[in-house]
Amino acid sequence: MAQQQGIIVLVDIANALRSRTLTGNVYLFDNMKFLGSTGQGTPDLVTICPGTYWSDGSQATEQVLNWLPASLGSIPPTVPRSYHADRAQATDQEALEEIAGVADRAGDPSVDTAAELEGLRRRVGARARRQRGGRAPAAPKVLDVTGNVVTGEGQAYNHPNPVITDITGPAVEEKIMYPAQYGSPDMVSDGWYWAASVDTSRPGTYRYTMHIQLHELVWRNGEPAWEPVDYTCDSAIKVISDPKRNAFTGAGLGVLPIP
């Protein structure tokens, strides 16, 4: 089985949209620090890709990279994947149930029905249109960073996860890595993720560019809409000729050492 490497792309979306660039607003992590990756938690991650053989000299499989984008300051990725849809449904349901109460009280002259309806409107929250060309699973109902509905302009909202739309650059052009988007039953990545196989026979440091789409909530005439905004950011892989090794045993494939 290929050794799988994960690269986490953490984006400060609010600041990136404010400064109209990803530069300085992306923090990168991978799970190969023990093999020599550098720059964990900074924009300058260099992901190590060890060589094509195991430490016992046998031929290893290719290196596989996987990219996982995440949003800083949003509802964390540990909530259930259907969280946005569930909250949208739950808040709609609560408001629907209250309509009955408002209708019952409407005959009472001491009740301000208009104010009650306005309250209901706030409970339902705002729904944003989706622009054509946007690729994020941006939910129509706008939530804030604590999972409650957003009712109007000027309120802080939860950004949809960043989406990788392409991976290009020298590492791809020089045929060191072969990135592609894959469909997956793994719901952590909304069913889609970017992965690449790396040719580990040519040692060297190779840069690559991630094309990342963010979504900005734009209000026009009181109507919100998710607008896609495309940026790029760079990172690098470093292919080395050291053997791959198992993180538990420090050795290659084969029998486990007896303690």
Added chain:
Amino acid sequence: MPSKAKPPESRPVTITAVIDPVAALASGALEGNLFLYDTNKAEGSAGFGGTDLRTRVRSGDRIIWNVVVLECETYAALDEIVIDEKVCTPERKVYPNTDIAYWTATVKRHVTEPVPYRLKFRLGTVTEPYAVSSPALVGQAGAGKEQR
């Protein structure tokens, strides 16, 4: 002419602890395996990516602390925040309809000197918390000069 007056910025300051729970459990320490960030870089927060984050806050700011794990199969959660109660009183809450927790607090007063605080995490099945005391809340540069 359109008014320049914007509605009050209600975006809370989120402090996110990115944690590598497997490496922290293996080495028995958070140092090198905990990366702190916040969303207030534009206001002058500093120390991103380490354990000595300096979060720039104003009186009245709402702060949210949450956790992002690099390894989703291992449990990691923020267990407690110890900070001077005169500055803020962090409270544990959950995202509605989940058991995923975050901590939140409102900055009660103008911060002049840095206010260090202690973050305690629970990792895996270890009962003793893992803690750091190096992050801090800091006030505006040039104390006394109120920016309005």
